Amino acid sequence: MKHIGVADTTFARVDMGGFAVDELRKTGTGFKTERYTVPGVKDLPVAAKKLIEERGCDVVIALGMPGSKQIDKTCAHEASTGLIQVQLQTNAHVIEVFVHEDEAKDDKELAWLAERRAREHAVNAYDLVFRPERLEANAGKGLRQGFDDAGSIQ
Numbered sequence: 001m002k003h004i005g006v007a008d009t010t011f012a013r014v015d016m017g018g019f020a021v022d023e024l025r026k027t028g029t030g031f032k033t034e035r036y037t038v039p040g041v042k043d044l045p046v047a048a049k050k051l052i053e054e055r056g057c058d059v060v061i062a063l064g065m066p067g068s069k070q071i072d073k074t075c076a077h078e079a080s081t082g083l084i085q086v087q088l089q090t091n092a093h094v095i096e097v098f099v100h101e102d103e104a105k106d107d108k109e110l111a112w113l114a115e116r117r118a119r120e121h122a123v124n125a126y127d128l129v130f131r132p133e134r135l136e137a138n139a140g141k142g143l144r145q146g147f148d149d150a151g152s153i154q
Contacts, residue, residue, distance in 0.1 A: 002031040005051030005060035011040040012065035023122035045082030068102035117146035
């Protein structure tokens with residue numbers, strides 16, 4: 001049986017992992033979901049690696065909500081670098097799903113964005129494992145997770 005891992009943080013201001021798990025349940029069958037919650041984004045690389053190596057996940061969604069200060073942006077960059085290293089070490093996809101607090105104009109929009117991005121990337125994770133042809137069919141279409149799609153350039 002295939003496994004899809006969901007790594008999330010307590011630092012996030014909404015339950016991004018819960019949205020991803022809920023969306024995975026709606027998206028398809030034939031897999032098990034493994035969730036691993038850690039304190040912050042810098043803890044996500046080890047969570048992703050453990051989900052792959054210890055819990056047998058085929059793909060991991062790493063969800064976090066860095067703050068708006070410069071130190072938060074630095075931490076997010078370091079976490080992102082770590083997630084890339086995990087992918088290279090394990091030969092498994094880790095989809096980084098970060099929502100920065102300064103991406104939205106207010107808390108309501110931030111919550112909406114976090115939920116939408118988590119749900120859309122959950123579908124991407126499912127597609128990587130079960131429907132890669134769907135991703136290929138959407139290549140070059142300027143699809144975005146969260147805000148509106150950018151669209152193709154003709």
